[in-house]
Amino acid sequence: MSLFRSITRLWTNSQCKAAHTHKVAFYSAVCDRPEDHHTPEIDLRLNSIRTALKDLGDGTVTLSLPNAVGDGNPKATDDTSRSPESVVQSNKIAMISISNPGGRNSLSGKMMCELADAVDVLQAWEGGAGVVLHGENGFFCAGADLKVAAQHMLGPSENGMGEEMSYLMHHTTSRLRALPLISVAAIEGAAVGGGAELATACDFRVMAKDSYIRFVHALLSVVPGWGGGTRLTKIVGRRDALRIVCTADKIHADQAMAFGLCDEVVETSTDTVKVATGFLQKLTANSTAATRALKTVVSQADDDAYRPSLNHEHDVFSRMWGNKASAEQIGKGGASARKGD
Numbered sequence: 001m002s003l004f005r006s007i008t009r010l011w012t013n014s015q016c017k018a019a020h021t022h023k024v025a026f027y028s029a030v031c032d033r034p035e036d037h038h039t040p041e042i043d044l045r046l047n048s049i050r051t052a053l054k055d056l057g058d059g060t061v062t063l064s065l066p067n068a069v070g071d072g073n074p075k076a077t078d079d080t081s082r083s084p085e086s087v088v089q090s091n092k093i094a095m096i097s098i099s100n101p102g103g104r105n106s107l108s109g110k111m112m113c114e115l116a117d118a119v120d121v122l123q124a125w126e127g128g129a130g131v132v133l134h135g136e137n138g139f140f141c142a143g144a145d146l147k148v149a150a151q152h153m154l155g156p157s158e159n160g161m162g163e164e165m166s167y168l169m170h171h172t173t174s175r176l177r178a179l180p181l182i183s184v185a186a187i188e189g190a191a192v193g194g195g196a197e198l199a200t201a202c203d204f205r206v207m208a209k210d211s212y213i214r215f216v217h218a219l220l221s222v223v224p225g226w227g228g229g230t231r232l233t234k235i236v237g238r239r240d241a242l243r244i245v246c247t248a249d250k251i252h253a254d255q256a257m258a259f260g261l262c263d264e265v266v267e268t269s270t271d272t273v274k275v276a277t278g279f280l281q282k283l284t285a286n287s288t289a290a291t292r293a294l295k296t297v298v299s300q301a302d303d304d305a306y307r308p309s310l311n312h313e314h315d316v317f318s319r320m321w322g323n324k325a326s327a328e329q330i331g332k333g334g335a336s337a338r339k340g341d
């Protein structure tokens, strides 16, 4: 009997079916494959989180698509090589721009919802092959907006809000990672805390020479809350992931390259988006249908241990976020309160 037929027979026996059902229920707690994402319970929970977060804080996350800019309001910029219009001119590459000028592009509740909206649109975009994710004004992202967090996610009446924020961001970053598009994070300045986690949701990272990635969570007495612990481990492996998260050190572009966390270093930081787009153009030069199919094949092959690990990460984060030690650090401004570290 062929191996395939033996496996098929084993799979269809009732014991195996029961185990499979159990596994599916476990995996779907936070994050399943995008095509499994729409159970009524998950939708209900996500919708109520989005309703609770959508008016919290400022900033914008803007999606620019070829021939149709996401919010209908392309931003004016003097440097045309960095504009959403020039990136999307390639016709099959979109761009997500993060902007929160008062908070180093940290994500407010409003921005988390806009990021989820952007991924919704990208999931439905059949003609696309790639997406660049970047932060405006020379900085990638400083993680969660701590002013919003301190105000709305730490008090006794908002106990569950940190967990809900983590649930939404796990869901969004996992959907971003699973898109049938090749994704590249263009990192200028720094990717800090949740910003570092966001960078790991992309397939590749292109970093300006003077930029860095910093998992600051240990300084805040928490673990990553947006799925970045699991993804970092998949990218750099167990030992380097432990070094990165436990020390909370800044990982500069050259070091990130040595860790395998960065795919290209850009000498002149203002060229980062341009280089990231060129990087993506090379990967998406063949047929769009093939690129999309290949992304799903590689992504699926890579994801066996991803979903259960994410659920564990989310549970640990939810227990730690807002406890005495983390609330104190978050209230003080997060890692910036410990700049000397």
Ligand SMILES: CCCC(=O)SCCNC(=O)CCNC(=O)[C@H](O)C(C)(C)COP(=O)(O)OP(=O)(O)OC[C@H]1O[C@@H](n2cnc3c(N)ncnc32)[C@H](O)[C@@H]1OP(=O)(O)O
Residues within 6 Å of the ligand: 102, 103, 104, 106, 142, 143, 144, 145, 146, 147, 190, 192, 193, 194, 195, 216, 220, 224, 225, 226, 333, 334, 335, 336, 337
């Ligand atoms: C599950 C998600 C977990 C998380 O993401 S928790 C958040 C983790 N992130 C942090 O702890 C980052 C804290 N910030 C920093 O370490 C530094 O500000 C950072 C990002 C390295 C930038 O340093 P600098 O370039 O020297 O700029 P700076 O410190 O003067 O900051 C400029 C203004 O931005 C603000 N800012 C920076 N990060 C923020 C954040 N995450 N939330 C809200 N506001 C934030 C900062 O307070 C400052 O504001 P202001 O000008 O003093 O009014």
